Amino acid sequence: MSEPQAHANASPHGEDQHHIVSWRVYLVIVLILLAATGTTAAVSYIDLGVFNAVVALAIGVTKATLVVLFFMHVKYSTRLTKLTVFSGIFTFLVLIAMTLADYITRAWGSW
Amino acid sequence: MPDSTAIVQGAEKAGHHEHPSYQRHHFETTAQQFDATNFAMWIFLLTEIMFFGGLFMAYLIFRNWYYPAFVVGSHQLSMFWGTANTTVLIVSSFTMAMGVWCAEKRLKNGLVWSLILTFLLGLGFLGIKSIEWTEKVEKHHVPGFHYSIQSFTNPASDPEVYNEYHDNPLPPDMAAHTQVYFFLYFAMTGMHALHMVIGVGILSVMIFRAWAGAYTGGHFTFVENFGLYWHFVDIIWIFLYPLLYLISRHT
Structure with missing residues (x-):
C-alpha cells in the first residue's frame, strides 16, 4: 500500500495537518476484505475439526484489524488514539481470559 | 504528529x-x-466493545456447555444469506470510507452519493436480516412459549436442513437447550441490528446536511466520527458471522 499521499495533504485543505487516506487504500482494503469473506465461507465447507473455528476466527481477526487500521485510520492516528484502541482491546482480552480461566478450572480435580 | x-x-x-x-x-x-x-469517539467505541463483549463471552461459555444444541441450532442458519449480508456490510464500510474521503477533499456530490449508497446498503442488510428472522418465527425457533424443538428431536421433519447436515436426533433436554442458542442469536444479531437502525437513521439526516454543504467546508469531524461508528458495527458483524454461521457446520 506504500504511502499514498502521505503527508502530502498538510495543506490549507480541511482540518490543518490532517492526514487524508487515499481512496486507493480503501479500494485495496475492501477487495482484501471481500476475498477474505469468500475464503472463510469456502473453508467452512471443508471439515478441519477444531481448526474450522481457528481458521474462521483468525480470518475474522485479520479482517477486523484491517478495518481498524485503514478504514478507521488508526494506522495514521496520533499515539493517543493508538494507545486508546490497544488498551481497550487488551482490557477486553484480559476480561475474557480471566472469565475463561474461572470456567475451565471449576471442574479441576473432579475427574 | x-x-x-x-x-x-x-x-x-x-x-x-x-x-x-x-x-x-x-x-x-x-x-x-x-x-x-x-x-x-474511541472511548465511546471501547464501551461498545465491552457491551458486545459480554454477549460474545456468554456465547463462548454456553456453546461449551450445550455444544450439541449449539451445533444443530447453527445449522438452522442460511449460509447464503449470512455470506450475502457480510458482503453487503463490508461494501457499505467501503462506501462510508469513501464518504469520509470526499468530505476531506470537499467533494460535496461525492459525499452525498457515498452517504446515499451507505444508507441503501444499510437498509439492504436490515432487509436480509428480516428475511432470516421471519424464517425463525415461522419455524417456531424464537425462544418463548411458542418454541418448538421438533427440528432437533426429529431432524428428518425439517428436510431442507436435514438434507444438508444429516444431524442425529437430540434427546429432549438437550434439544430444549437450543433455545439458549437462539436466545443468544437474537440478542446478538438484534443488538447489532439496533446499531444498524441507529446508524441508518443518523445517515438519513446526514444526507440532507451533506447536500446543504455542512461537511464539505473543511469541518468533517462529524463524518469521520460517524464513519468510526459505522466501521465498528461492521467489525461486530465480522465476528458474529463466523461464530453464528461458520464454526459449527461440521461435527
Missing part, C-alpha cells in the same frame, strides 16, 4: 487568535479539536 505542531502554533498565537468559525474557542488549533473529538 499534531501534538508538537499544536504546541508550536499555540506559542506563536498566544492570547486571542484567529480561527475558523467551526473551531471551538477553547481549542488552540482545529487539529487539536479534531484529535480531542476523535479520542472521545
